[in-house]
Structure formats: C-alpha cells, structure tokens
Amino acid sequence: MRKASRLFEIIQILRVSRAPVTAADIAAQLEVTVRSIYRDIAALQAMRVPIAGERGIGYILRPGFDLPPLMFSVEETEAIVLGMALIERTGDRDLQKASERVVAKIAAAMPEPLRQAMTSRALHAWGGSAPAPEGAEFKSIRTAIRDEEKLSIGYRDEAGVRTSRTVWPLALIYYAGAAVVVAWCELRQAIRNFRMDRLESCSPTGDYFLKQGDRLRAAWIAGWRINQPASDRPVST
Known part of the structure; x- marks a missing residue:
C-alpha cells in the first residue's frame, strides 16, 4: 500500500x-x-x-x-480527478469552472502529501472539447431540468427546417462532439432529442411541469432499453 x-x-x-x-x-x-x-x-x-x-x-x-474530503480513499479521489477532467471536454463552461473549484476545495482541505493525489495531474481525459452552443446556455437548461420548468425553443433540424416548440427538459447528454437535450415535446407529443448546437433560441416560459420529470425520465429510459439491440442487453440471471 x-x-x-x-x-x-x-x-x-x-x-x-x-x-x-x-x-x-x-x-x-x-x-x-x-x-x-x-x-x-x-x-x-x-x-x-x-x-x-x-x-x-x-x-x-x-x-x-x-475534513470531509478525507472520507475518500486515494482511488476514490483519483476517480473525482478523472471525472473533473472529463468535464473539461464538454462545452459546458459553467460546469468546467465548477469542476476547477471542486478540485481546489478538496485539495485545499488535504494536508501534504495527501493533496498530491489531487494536484499531481497524472490522470488525463484525452480528446477534443465540444464547442459551446451559441443559441442556448447549459446553465439555463440544467436549471430548468431541476426546477421542472418548460422551455420555449427555436430549433433547426438536420435538414435545416426551423420550428418553434415548447419542451419539458428532462436530461442532458454530453457526447464528445455535442450535447443533447432530452425533452418532452408538446408539438410532437413525445420525447425527443434536441442537439444543443441546433438550438437557435432557448428561454424559460414561467410554466412548469412539476412532479412529471421522474415519470417521463422513467419512460425515456424504458424506451431506450426496449430499443437496445439484444446483443447489448444485460443478461438476466
């Protein structure tokens, strides 16, 4: 050890x-x-x-x-460091700044040489960073998900067709090249995925879908589990 x-x-x-x-x-x-x-x-x-x-x-x-950070083992601390490094690859600038503060707070609370696990920079997440979207802010969408507030968006699909929609934001998925908002779309009356880089506008409506988020997220997760290829599904034992 x-x-x-x-x-x-x-x-x-x-x-x-x-x-x-x-x-x-x-x-x-x-x-x-x-x-x-x-x-x-x-x-x-x-x-x-x-x-x-x-x-x-x-x-x-x-x-x-x-010292709350000392509840973590060295490997748990390294997991935090790597998780923060992965956030650096997203286009979410607010979360990037938050991740830097997390590492700094934990490291500051640790006496030497324990803080070396946080500050050695021996763990890296390699790859390019997703560009920050121009038509929407990650922070406002994350806030809307937490508050269960509907959003009014202007969206441009893959073919370039523009639509205006009211959506109920449920989740954010961060991919290497882009981020996706999972939301219930009032126009389509179904759960849809919206690429952040195709959002031309996004604003809160002041209208809410309180106590509906968990139910809709469960339906979304059940849907992608059903549609998952059989070879990728977990085997029941």
Whole structure:
C-alpha cells in the first residue's frame, strides 16, 4: 500500500473509532508493519492532524477534526480527478469552472502529501472539447431540468427546417462532439432529442411541469432499453 493511501486509511480508522486504537491494530488492518504505522502517525502529527496518544496505549483523533474530503480513499479521489477532467471536454463552461473549484476545495482541505493525489495531474481525459452552443446556455437548461420548468425553443433540424416548440427538459447528454437535450415535446407529443448546437433560441416560459420529470425520465429510459439491440442487453440471471 502506498504511503498516501495509508495516511488516508489511518485517518479513516481513527475517525470511526470510539476508543484508542493501537498501532498493532492499525497495522493488522492495513497489512503493514507496526513500525510503518508509527512513522505514519508521526508524519500526520507533523502535518498538524490532531492525533493524540502514544505507543502501547493507542491513538485517537481529537474531537472537532473534520475534513470531509478525507472520507475518500486515494482511488476514490483519483476517480473525482478523472471525472473533473472529463468535464473539461464538454462545452459546458459553467460546469468546467465548477469542476476547477471542486478540485481546489478538496485539495485545499488535504494536508501534504495527501493533496498530491489531487494536484499531481497524472490522470488525463484525452480528446477534443465540444464547442459551446451559441443559441442556448447549459446553465439555463440544467436549471430548468431541476426546477421542472418548460422551455420555449427555436430549433433547426438536420435538414435545416426551423420550428418553434415548447419542451419539458428532462436530461442532458454530453457526447464528445455535442450535447443533447432530452425533452418532452408538446408539438410532437413525445420525447425527443434536441442537439444543443441546433438550438437557435432557448428561454424559460414561467410554466412548469412539476412532479412529471421522474415519470417521463422513467419512460425515456424504458424506451431506450426496449430499443437496445439484444446483443447489448444485460443478461438476466
């Protein structure tokens, strides 16, 4: 086990324990030597992590110490880093800025060398970024999905035909080249997909479809599961 991983795990063990934990007990859980645990405890104390105790008696984490990011293991932290990197490939600028703040907040709360898992930039999501749409903002659509507010859109289809519609936004799908809004279309009386880069206008209506979103999303998911090729469907056991 890498040292950074052990430091995470030692703090977690002490966080959940209601009594002092000996170095021997910690070593047994992490499958390392007791001497390694002594060194790690000393390193954490040097980072001002408030661990009290001594050899032969046990260690505790003093009350009031709370670092929420340390609920994550190193691999979980790396998953967050990679997830944030994938957001960089979307055209959603607000989410891109939010992802940078997420990484900064978690890294700032971590003592060295734990923050290295966040700041080493050893994980990357390769590929081009989708262009930001011109006729609509991701933020307004995400807000409408959360608030279950209908949107008035001007849409240009693949053939260039323009229509005006009122839609009930249900989901956003981020593809490598473009994003798609999944919505109930009042014009077609069905669930339809609208490419963000073909939206020429998009504005809230002040009209709502409250308590309908979950039902419509369930119908949408059921529909694409039914239409999924048999070879791609999960096998029931």
